[in-house]
Amino acid sequence: MSGWFAAICDHRFAPTSLWSVAALVRRLLTKSGDLVMFIELNEDAQLILKILPLAGHQPVLSGAGPGRQLFGKLVDAARAPSEPEPAYLDFQGVTVATASFLREGVIAFRDYARSTLPLLYPVVANASAPVTEEFEFFLRQRKDAFWACRLTETGTPCDPQLLGELDDAHRLTFALVARLGTATAPRLAAQSNEKLAPTAWNNRLSFLAARGLLIERKAGKTKTFTPVLEGA
Template structure:
């Protein structure tokens, strides 16, 4: 989705208006979890207050609804990226960014914000194995991580999915997780 026709996006009120417009333009419910690209191509400046009330509000809204869509900021320039970082750090949150081509290919995938060491390690395992569940992580890494049950792994995976940086799928009663975007993600 294109964020705006303006090259400067500023202010809390404008961010709230953009949030409402984004909600209206989200396609009907997706059948499988997938990224929802918010395209900042052509945007010169987006203030932290604008991003907080639009992009981060959208991410929170979609995760609260357990939506199949996971917002990804696409084509943000360095100025916008810096403002995203300000909000991510202030909110102790993270968001996925990338470059998106006209044919929907993603490159330069990065996380904006910080993960604690356990979340970072779990996130890296999801990227490494492409598809994981709590049981497989417990079997493979439980001893080295000194975890005695799948609960810790369930909690870590669910937390990453609720933060919108990995996708959650269901097979019967089981949940499994996959990277949001398939290209290797770089931390900030």
């Protein structure tokens, strides 16, 4: 009997709703070295990577070495989606994470995903106040930004925000896309008071997509960009 089926049959895991059955079935076990990692999919079948078990159930995460270990496990756990989607890095239960850990684990995974799994957009979720504060300070030093949110019990994102800081040009570009909802370089060139050619706008949009802040979609020769999360 497979592990997940046995868990459903076990009275300790008796489901109380159709969603709890679905949530239990969707919980996938992935083997990486000697660590068994829990990976979940929310109601929309989007990836949720649980940082606490991935980091050995240590609530205080520090140092470049452990960060690199987390990076390797995130790479093993990630999958290439068929459509653009977020990958939620769920920090529930983590009380502290240092800048060196976040740099080698979270930022490195973001950069890996954007270059190797271009349809996957990492988002930090359920981070504690100390983790958020440390990550925010680190990102501002780099003139970098990262999506963050909370996840409800069913895995629905809420309270989205951008952590960190962008330079003036990219902050303006992001604000315009957020206001429009969906944007193309020609549309921004027409909407903005800046005297910039569509090519310049496209460069800005591509930069934001490379940072995982905007989803980039292509239809023929046209590229459209939308925020990864809505309501920031």
